[in-house]
Amino acid sequence: xxxxxxxxxxxxxxxxxxxxxxxxxxxxxxxxxxxxxxxxxxxxxxxxxxxxxxxxxxxxxxxxxxxxxxxxxxxxxxxxxxxxxxxxxxxxxxxxxxxxxxxxxxxxxxxxxxxxxxxxxxxxxxxxxxxxxxxxxxxxxxxxxxxxxxxxxxxxxxxxxxxxxxxxxxxxxxxxxxxxxxxxxxxxxxxxxxxxxxxxxxxxxxxxxxxxxxxxxxx
Amino acid sequence: xxxxxxxxxxxxxxxxxxxxxxxxxxxxxxxxxxxxxxxxxxxxxxxxxxxxxxxxxxxxxxxxxxxxxxxxxxxxxxxxxxxxxxxxxxxxxxxxxxxxxxxxxxxxxxxxxxxxxxxxxxxxxxxxxxxxxxxxxxxxxxxxxxxxxxxxxxxxxxxxxxxxxxxxxxxxxxxxxxxxxxxxxxxxxxxxxxxxxxxxxxxxxxxxxxxxxxxxxxx
DNA sequence: AGATATAATTTGGTTAACCTAAATATTTTT
DNA sequence: AAAAATATTTAGGTTAACCAAATTATATCT
Ligand SMILES: [Mn+2]
Ligand SMILES: [Mn+2]
Ligand SMILES: [Mn+2]
Ligand SMILES: [Mn+2]
Numbered sequence: 001x002x003x004x005x006x007x008x009x010x011x012x013x014x015x016x017x018x019x020x021x022x023x024x025x026x027x028x029x030x031x032x033x034x035x036x037x038x039x040x041x042x043x044x045x046x047x048x049x050x051x052x053x054x055x056x057x058x059x060x061x062x063x064x065x066x067x068x069x070x071x072x073x074x075x076x077x078x079x080x081x082x083x084x085x086x087x088x089x090x091x092x093x094x095x096x097x098x099x100x101x102x103x104x105x106x107x108x109x110x111x112x113x114x115x116x117x118x119x120x121x122x123x124x125x126x127x128x129x130x131x132x133x134x135x136x137x138x139x140x141x142x143x144x145x146x147x148x149x150x151x152x153x154x155x156x157x158x159x160x161x162x163x164x165x166x167x168x169x170x171x172x173x174x175x176x177x178x179x180x181x182x183x184x185x186x187x188x189x190x191x192x193x194x195x196x197x198x199x200x201x202x203x204x205x206x207x208x209x210x211x212x213x214x215x216x217x218x219x
Numbered sequence: 220x221x222x223x224x225x226x227x228x229x230x231x232x233x234x235x236x237x238x239x240x241x242x243x244x245x246x247x248x249x250x251x252x253x254x255x256x257x258x259x260x261x262x263x264x265x266x267x268x269x270x271x272x273x274x275x276x277x278x279x280x281x282x283x284x285x286x287x288x289x290x291x292x293x294x295x296x297x298x299x300x301x302x303x304x305x306x307x308x309x310x311x312x313x314x315x316x317x318x319x320x321x322x323x324x325x326x327x328x329x330x331x332x333x334x335x336x337x338x339x340x341x342x343x344x345x346x347x348x349x350x351x352x353x354x355x356x357x358x359x360x361x362x363x364x365x366x367x368x369x370x371x372x373x374x375x376x377x378x379x380x381x382x383x384x385x386x387x388x389x390x391x392x393x394x395x396x397x398x399x400x401x402x403x404x405x406x407x408x409x410x411x412x413x414x415x416x417x418x419x420x421x422x423x424x425x426x427x428x429x430x431x432x433x434x435x436x437x438x
Numbered sequence: 439a440g441a442t443a444t445a446a447t448t449t450g451g452t453t454a455a456c457c458t459a460a461a462t463a464t465t466t467t468t
Numbered sequence: 469a470a471a472a473a474t475a476t477t478t479a480g481g482t483t484a485a486c487c488a489a490a491t492t493a494t495a496t497c498t
Binding site for chain 1: 454456457458459463464
């Protein structure tokens with residue numbers, strides 16, 4: 001077993017998530033940004049990851065995970081999301097409190113722990129933010145959701161995921177009474193600012209800014 | 220909140236446990252031994268811990284935890300033992316498998332996680348090896364147990380703790396069918412080698428070496 | 439007390455991760 | 469195609485943890 005340090009794992013995860021949301025090149029700079037690190041330091045680490053055969057790198061295409069690197073990155077993501085699920089499901093944490101702790105727990109190394117945690121939780125497919133949890137073999141469940149601003153007017157939909165995991169956004173949703181699983185539909189779109197009037201759980205009407213509605217995923 | 224690194228936490232824990240079992244001086248060397256580290260490195264770290272006011276140090280008395288240092292050490296021990304309890308109680312781990320993983324988990328930082336884990340487990344007083352779990356305020360439950368070799372012949376006793384947590388010893392106990400909570404009593408002591416004939420759970424007789432019987436704690 | 443053994447410290451390294459500032463490459467604009 | 473803007477790398481440092489070998493301090497023994 002090759003040893004991958006905590007720092008290296010964080011780089012792999014950053015490259016993985018960057019590649020997943022912006023199809024384009026994953027450059028030095030983007031990684032530096034994500035990890036709050038100086039670009040010069042990234043150069044150094046990318047070289048190390050390349051030497052360990054965890055990424056390929058060239059100036060044109062930026063960093064790309066190898067099969068090895070992808071496997072490691074997915075495992076870290078799996079651990080992160082399973083721990084978040086545990087914290088919310090069994091330890092009375094709210095969805096805005098779990099991310100930082102999961103950032104620590106995702107680096108605990110034990111295959112048995114991972115398997116047993118998964119079993120204990122009942123092999124969940126999604127975490128408390130609606131993000132998919134890769135299974136043991138690395139397969140990631142897909143959800144053909146779209147953002148609420150693009151929803152058809154009048155169509156009943158279910159809130160399945162949030163596209164922003166910051167505590168401030170999550171607390172805002174709590175305040176509005178919006179949670180995963182809620183049934184929602186758009187009644188009107190305000191022309192001048194794009195804000196939405198939505199009906200929630202068949203009993204309440206609320207206004208959402210376009211900003212907010214771009215971060216709520218429905219299905 | 221002062222930041223204490225993982226390495227520093229491990230030194231504090233080593234000093235704490237060394238002080239608890241051998242009343243004598245906790246010297247440079249003993250710490251080095253415990254942590255599999257060079258004594259020269261210990262000198263360096265003890266200086267840092269002193270600067271952070273986590274220990275007092277002088278050549279005569281060796282290292283002594285300050286109130287601050289003791290609090291930190293006890294918290295790490297509390298985390299270690301709670302996690303071990305969780306692993307055995309809910310994730311199908313055996314008592315010989317948990318130590319290494321707890322060594323990692325004991326460094327996760329979150330007061331809420333600690334409190335909630337404790338609640339989830341039902342505020343246990345002892346871990347899977349019978350070691351006491353400090354409570355939230357740092358108080359450590361005491362158990363007036365003694366080692367099996369010192370037990371009175373014929374007196375019914377309960378196995379409450381093991382004084383050796385190595386996987387090899389724990390597996391040996393499994394093989395002999397000895398577990399925490401079992402009722403045991405000494406029938407005979409072999410004169411020539413000090414080995415014991417004991418009766419276990421009122422149904423089986425087994426021979427234990429003095430060596431083994433010195434690592435089984437009863438009450 | 440003086441010799442010897444043991445314990446601790448000093449000295450002079452190393453490695454992983456970071457940093458800033460300066461130098462190069464590469465793209466984009468004019 | 470040159471100039472300007474942007475991205476990356478190089479060069480030269482730092483800090484936390486470690487190490488081995490040599491030195492110094494303390495304790496123990498004769
Ligand atoms: Mn998260
Ligand atoms: Mn999540
Ligand atoms: Mn343990
Ligand atoms: Mn234990």
